[in-house]
Amino acid sequence: MKRTPHLLAIQSHVVFGHAGNSAAVFPMQRVGVNVWPLNTVQFSNHTQYGQWTGEVLAPEQIPALVDGIATIGELGNCDAVLSGYLGSAAQGRAILTGVARIKAVNPNALYLCDPVMGHPEKGCIVPAEVSDFLLDEAVAVADVLCPNQLELDSFCGRRAESLEDCVAMARSLLARGPKAVLVKHLAYPGRKAEDFEMLLVTAEGSWHLQRPLLAFARQPVGVGDLTSGLFLARVLLGDSWVAAFEFTAAAVHEVLLETQACTSYELELVRAQDRIMHPRVRFEARRLAL
Ligand SMILES: Nc1ncnc2c1ncn2[C@@H]1O[C@H](COP(=O)(O)OP(=O)(O)O)[C@@H](O)[C@H]1O
Ligand SMILES: Cc1ncc(COP(=O)(O)O)c(C=O)c1O
Numbered sequence: 672m673k674r675t676p677h678l679l680a681i682q683s684h685v686v687f688g689h690a691g692n693s694a695a696v697f698p699m700q701r702v703g704v705n706v707w708p709l710n711t712v713q714f715s716n717h718t719q720y721g722q723w724t725g726e727v728l729a730p731e732q733i734p735a736l737v738d739g740i741a742t743i744g745e746l747g748n749c750d751a752v753l754s755g756y757l758g759s760a761a762q763g764r765a766i767l768t769g770v771a772r773i774k775a776v777n778p779n780a781l782y783l784c785d786p787v788m789g790h791p792e793k794g795c796i797v798p799a800e801v802s803d804f805l806l807d808e809a810v811a812v813a814d815v816l817c818p819n820q821l822e823l824d825s826f827c828g829r830r831a832e833s834l835e836d837c838v839a840m841a842r843s844l845l846a847r848g849p850k851a852v853l854v855k856h857l858a859y860p861g862r863k864a865e866d867f868e869m870l871l872v873t874a875e876g877s878w879h880l881q882r883p884l885l886a887f888a889r890q891p892v893g894v895g896d897l898t899s900g901l902f903l904a905r906v907l908l909g910d911s912w913v914a915a916f917e918f919t920a921a922a923v924h925e926v927l928l929e930t931q932a933c934t935s936y937e938l939e940l941v942r943a944q945d946r947i948m949h950p951r952v953r954f955e956a957r958r959l960a961l
């Protein structure tokens with residue numbers, strides 16, 4: 672029997688609704704991965720409500736928890752680490768130490784960094800020091816990086832001008848360490864208004880994918896976390912980068928369709944669970960000759 676992969680997921684938890692681990696853990700489990708959730712913050716709700724309660728995990732708790740897993744002899748079973756929303760730069764540094772420790776016992780373990788940065792316009796609030804940590808330190812350690820457009824622009828210090836430019840910018844990140852860069856949402860001048868576009872860049876090439884842009888009264892949150900989580904889960908289950916990319920786009924689209932049908936602000940993950948596992952739609956990633 673094929674072994675079930677294990678994934679340490681280090682990101683936010685919200686008591687109500689879905690963002691961070693609260694958006695990604697259940698879908699990753701639903702597609703067949705054992706998830707070890709480590710919550711960087713526990714907030715009442717995601718920050719785009721404009722107010723929340725709760726607290727940030729003390730950074731020393733991260734090595735303490737990794738230590739506990741090592742003590743029971745399970746650390747070598749960790750096949751991947753995912754990091755997302757961080758409450759402080761110190762937490763980020765503790766995660767990189769944890770990644771090094773896991774790679775020492777399992778050299779094949781992957782580290783996927785979703786570089787969640789603040790987005791003041793959208794109301795995504797992240798401490799400024801976290802962005803600096805992601806830009807300077809995390810990128811050099813990550814095997815996979817999953818920025819959105821704003822985050823890609825921040826890594827490159829400029830705004831993307833075209834699709835070709837986005838590809839060049841994502842490629843420039845490969846030179847800094849990652850083996851794959853998944854841009855979860857492209858936003859460049861001149862793109863088609865009716866599509867939602869994504870990009871995958873690896874050493875083997877670049878792939879572009881488009882799915883329909885759905886209308887929402889308020890943009891749902893946690894879509895990025897769902898995207899990076901499912902992508903890593905499928906890679907661990909044996910998909911190629913491109914197959915994982917296509918699967919993720921389809922499964923996320925199914926969740927958004929259900930969310931739209933319910934006119935819900937929060938992602939309808941429970942209602943969409945069967946379609947996360949077996950999406951009805953398929954979006955083909957088109958290889959770019961760039
Ligand atoms: N098919 C879609 N139609 C409409 N909006 C979408 C679709 N897929 C994702 N979104 C929205 O697009 C945005 C993507 O956000 P972005 O900031 O680029 O990434 P992240 O989710 O990591 O913050 C989110 O607001 C999400 O709700
Ligand atoms: C607590 C928390 N975690 C994670 C996120 C990231 O969500 P997304 O997947 O939309 O980038 C947010 C965004 O506001 C948040 O408030």
Ligand SMILES: [Mg+2]
Pocket residue numbers: 787788819895896
């Ligand atoms: Mg995000």
